Amino acid sequence: MSPVALPSHSAAVLYGPRDLRIEERTLWPPSTNQVQVQIVSTGLCGSDLHYYSHGRNGDFAVRAPLVLGHEAAGIVAAVGPGVTNFVPGQRVAIEAGIMCRNCDFCKKDRYNLCKNMRFCSSASVFPHADGTLQSRMNHPAHVIHPLPDSCSFEQAALAEPLSVLIHATRRASFTSGQSALVFGVGAIGILACAVAKSLGATRVVAIDINQARLDFAKANGFAEEVYCLPVSDKNEKKTTEEQLRHAKEAAGMALAAFGQKEGFSTVFECTGAEPCIQMSIHVAQTGGKVMLIGMGTRNVMLPLSTAALREVDIHGSFRYANTYPEALALLSSGKLEGIEKLVTHRFSLEDTKKAFDLLAKGQDEQGRMVLKVMVGGLS
The missing domain is CATH 3.40.50.720 (NAD(P)-binding Rossmann-like Domain)
Structure with missing residues (x-):
């Protein structure tokens, strides 16, 4: 029996250089061993900006509409068959890389070097893996991480660059x-x-x-x-x-x-x-x-x-492997004093294009410096 589609959800979709559109997309229930996450906060990254500005990042060109974003946290909305370690309503961080778990690098705990890696918001593989600039997304449970109670959604979104x-x-x-x-x-x-x-x-x-x-x-x-x-x-x-x-x-x-x-x-x-x-x-x-x-x-x-x-x-040093638990613990420990000041600007999902334009400028209309821009809702 085929899965029944759920109500649509919003996504910020890149079609080409500076051609970013907010679309309503079909939302499917999570498959086996997947978790569906309501995205609360996504931090914009330099690689996202390259894709937005040029339609490519280095050698990787966008060949099909792509949802950007890979620094994210949110709330579990649903779990697929086989998922026993997460429940709806749980606060989580999303690790964006989906490794094969079978190659020599994965078996040696160096999965950041996995040749079959599918990384959210990257055009390095085709079909592309959509990123987190959407209201909900389905993602493998083994790269979803629970948040400590004292870790906010914005802090959790910083776990990705912190992992680097x-x-x-x-x-x-x-x-x-x-x-x-x-x-x-x-x-x-x-x-x-x-x-x-x-x-x-x-x-x-x-x-x-x-x-x-x-x-x-x-x-x-x-x-x-x-x-x-x-x-x-x-x-x-x-x-x-x-x-x-x-x-x-x-x-x-x-x-x-x-x-x-x-x-x-x-x-x-x-x-x-x-x-x-x-x-x-x-x-x-x-x-x-x-x-x-x-x-x-x-x-x-x-x-x-x-x-x-x-x-x-x-x-x-390329990306990261087995770092998220340490990153989230560090973010919630208070040892990174003042780290919340890294987030300088915030936008709604509907204003994602404005968020990228500001990041490209590096300074807002009041002359304030732009460092980390967050797209989403609650902190």
Whole structure:
């Protein structure tokens, strides 16, 4: 017997660059081992913005209408056959990646590298997997997580980007007593600072080209000290040697400003910008680590001999695996002091297009900085 469709639900659907439409879609009951979630809060991400602005994110182009959004929390509306660990009315967070659970990576608990991963709001696979910018969605129960009582929906939506940093700190074996330098203080960089502090970092500093963001990071206690990089002339063409020399000189000036000539234990590179990646190797201490988190420049010229001679380890970090319980516990613990200030603007689902337009501008009509934009209802 075929399942009977439920009343329709609303979804923000992307058809092409800046072509986002609010549609009413058929709502089907959850299938076996699925949970239906009423979405309460979705945080907008940089990858969502790329899809909205350009109809693609890197190599992945939108080939069919796609619902964006993958940082979300909500309330269980219904459960499908076989689901025994969730009940309607329960508050939950949605982990957006649906792994195959059969490949070698999944079996080794590195499912973030699963070659068969279907990730909500990503065009990397076809048919695309719709995201969370809809009023309700069905999702596998094994990637649904219960919320601690003291964790709000907006905090729970931050569990996704926070997971990126938890995974990165695990990769770096970051522990109490180490120092951290963070490149880029957008939402991911702010979270990098917050996680490093929560793990007992002796010192957390940040570098960016945006003084307003740096001021925010320092004023709210995320970074103890900050340094604003001078903006280079994009039209000025430099040879590879000139680029690498400039990166070394800029790194030296930053370390001098911080009074930390020997460098930092771990560098969290959250920009993806080639000059910052080059600088990262120079601002890491001898025997230190560089975590590559930001996605940006495809091919980067690196001073690898400098890294090799000083035994600076360079690690890639992609998404996350087995981080959500820790992320939700951390968000509800109070250890990430002031983290709620990361959410600067809120919109209803019907105003999703306005939310993306504001995120693209980076500043609202009152001149206030835009960091994390939430779409949805209750907090």
